[in-house]
Amino acid sequence: MKLSTVILVVGCLSIGLGAVVDAQPPPPPQQDEFVPIDQLPPQDQLPAAPMLVAAYCFVVLALFAYLVSVARRLTGVQRELERLEGDVKRGGSA
Amino acid sequence: MPNWFMPLAVVCGLMFATAPILIANAPYESTMGLVQKIFYVHLPSAWMFLVGAIVCGIASVRFLFRGDPRQDRLAWAAAELVVLFGAITLVTGPLWARKAWGVWWQWDVRLTSSLMGWMVAVAYLLLRKYGGPGSDKLAAGLALFGMANVPFVYISVNYWRTIHPTTNVVPTLPTSFGLPLWFSAVTFLLLFILLLRMRVRLEEQRARVDALYLSMDA
Amino acid sequence: MFGQIVWLVLRKDFTIEVRSLEIAYTTLFFAISCVLVFAFALVQEGRAPEGGAAGILWIAIAFAGTLALGRTFERERQAETLRALLLAPAARPAVYVGKLLGIVLLLTAAEFVLVPLVALLFQAPLFAHPIWLALILLTGTIGFAAVGTLFAAMLVRARSRDVLLPVLLYPITVPVIIAGVRATSALLAPEVDAGVLQVWLALLVCFDVVFLTLALWTFEPLMTD
Numbered sequence A: 001m002k003l004s005t006v007i008l009v010v011g012c013l014s015i016g017l018g019a020v021v022d023a024q025p026p027p028p029p030q031q032d033e034f035v036p037i038d039q040l041p042p043q044d045q046l047p048a049a050p051m052l053v054a055a056y057c058f059v060v061l062a063l064f065a066y067l068v069s070v071a072r073r074l075t076g077v078q079r080e081l082e083r084l085e086g087d088v089k090r091g092g093s094a
Numbered sequence B: 001m002p003n004w005f006m007p008l009a010v011v012c013g014l015m016f017a018t019a020p021i022l023i024a025n026a027p028y029e030s031t032m033g034l035v036q037k038i039f040y041v042h043l044p045s046a047w048m049f050l051v052g053a054i055v056c057g058i059a060s061v062r063f064l065f066r067g068d069p070r071q072d073r074l075a076w077a078a079a080e081l082v083v084l085f086g087a088i089t090l091v092t093g094p095l096w097a098r099k100a101w102g103v104w105w106q107w108d109v110r111l112t113s114s115l116m117g118w119m120v121a122v123a124y125l126l127l128r129k130y131g132g133p134g135s136d137k138l139a140a141g142l143a144l145f146g147m148a149n150v151p152f153v154y155i156s157v158n159y160w161r162t163i164h165p166t167t168n169v170v171p172t173l174p175t176s177f178g179l180p181l182w183f184s185a186v187t188f189l190l191l192f193i194l195l196l197r198m199r200v201r202l203e204e205q206r207a208r209v210d211a212l213y214l215s216m217d218a
Numbered sequence C: 001m002f003g004q005i006v007w008l009v010l011r012k013d014f015t016i017e018v019r020s021l022e023i024a025y026t027t028l029f030f031a032i033s034c035v036l037v038f039a040f041a042l043v044q045e046g047r048a049p050e051g052g053a054a055g056i057l058w059i060a061i062a063f064a065g066t067l068a069l070g071r072t073f074e075r076e077r078q079a080e081t082l083r084a085l086l087l088a089p090a091a092r093p094a095v096y097v098g099k100l101l102g103i104v105l106l107l108t109a110a111e112f113v114l115v116p117l118v119a120l121l122f123q124a125p126l127f128a129h130p131i132w133l134a135l136i137l138l139t140g141t142i143g144f145a146a147v148g149t150l151f152a153a154m155l156v157r158a159r160s161r162d163v164l165l166p167v168l169l170y171p172i173t174v175p176v177i178i179a180g181v182r183a184t185s186a187l188l189a190p191e192v193d194a195g196v197l198q199v200w201l202a203l204l205v206c207f208d209v210v211f212l213t214l215a216l217w218t219f220e221p222l223m224t225d
Helices: A005-021 A051-088 B007-026 B032-067 B070-099 B109-130 B135-160 B175-217 C003-022 C022-042 C051-080 C081-087 C092-121 C132-155 C161-188 C195-224
Strands: none
Touching: A005 C195, A051 B032, A051 B070, A051 B175, B007 B032, B007 B175, B032 B070, B032 B109, B032 B135, B032 B175, B032 C195, B070 B135, B070 B175, B070 C161, B109 B135, B109 C161, B135 C132, B135 C161, B135 C195, C003 C022, C003 C092, C022 C051, C022 C092, C051 C081, C051 C092, C051 C132, C081 C092, C092 C132, C092 C195, C132 C161, C132 C195, C161 C195
16 A cells, blocks of 8 residues: 555544544543533533544444455455466466 | 355445444433444454454464464454454544543553553564564464453453443343344454455465465576 | 573573673663653652652663663574574473573662662652562563563564564563552552552462463474574
8 A cells, every 4th residue: 555545544534533532622630430421510511423423433434444455455466466377377487 | 255255245234234223223321322322333343352362362373383374374364453453442442431431541451451452463563564584473472472461351340440341231231232232243243254354365365476486486 | 401401591691691791781771871861851840750660660670671682682693592502402491491580680680770779769668668579570570571581582583673572572561560560659658558569469470470381382383493
């Protein structure tokens, strides 16, 4: 996979995730216990939808990116294999 | 590709398409609301992360002690899937945690040991890529240590004080939550098997290319 | 027979090292610089951070250990003595244990200097319970060195071995470092909680057993080539 493509994809993913992260209000002081959401003060209540969407988007993108990566590598090797087999058949060396 | 590949891929694709419907129809969890739905991808990917580490470890043992190159190919493919599903787990988890716990990350046992296991898999891939000749055996040794981490990751949450849910949650899920979860889990498992088979095929083709080069130089 | 080989390997390493003391001095100096860098970076208004001593001690041990491992096996590689060792009619696990003990001794020597230094620079009462501290340091060092010796020996013939050793070593030894730091922190607390301390010590021993077993089991097939 070309380096520029990898950088572009990683950059887009990080900007996307960064946007989600930045859109949140600053985190409250660390809690030690689980506090149910309706007992939190209203200003601490985050909208859940951006998190949910970001999570599912990441899953789909990651799986798709891996699938594409394997497919590309596979076709590359397949091409090289066919080229080599053609060379061997013609009786030549490397 | 073997006969079962395409039919399985079709089934997996269909399941992937219908999973969101099941997930959307699942009831809301009382305390966490909408964000709990991340559970239906977070848990199956975590399971695939651990399963991948075990597959990699067992294949590595068989490669180390019997020298079968097919096991080596399997181990490398499994390691890549460990990195993939581990990354998904480690991203969806904090996205859920930020809403449910109020913090992105906690240094508790489950999260720390999972991150560590993920880094071992990344180290495995770096070793395979940059280690030069002989790195297949070295990586197999590394994978063994990584596999030793897996039971620790799983049971640690039951014995240490942690905010992460324990392993007791899944067996006691009501059906309305359980159905989308197991559907999602089977989908991810099928995807894992398909990706593993594809990746192993890549290694098989690479090995054929190497063999051809060697035969030409002879 | 096993013990004899371990002793012979250990004595060989010790004799070679004592001639120049190269690895001992350089590792020691590196460990001291490490601690000093932390001191300069973390000390604010002339006061060290609370509870920083345990972490800094173990980081210094980990970094110095990685360096010592790399240098020890680099020396073996340059003199091609590793091949000679493997060709010798000696059980491979015995060779491994001999090398392991050498590394443990080297790190222990470094710790003799590091512990007073950290205690001094970070005002940490490390000498309040010397026996417990010695136990923690010993089990932690053995765990770290067990994995480190295996990986360093494995990587001797690999490419990019210098950077790959830390890359491979640190994720695996994280549990040992965490347990070591937590045990040392528990020891440094004004009221030592013996229960907590024993839990972390037990964990350290557990890690040592697991890592040693795995290393002994895999040393033979990994070094066969």
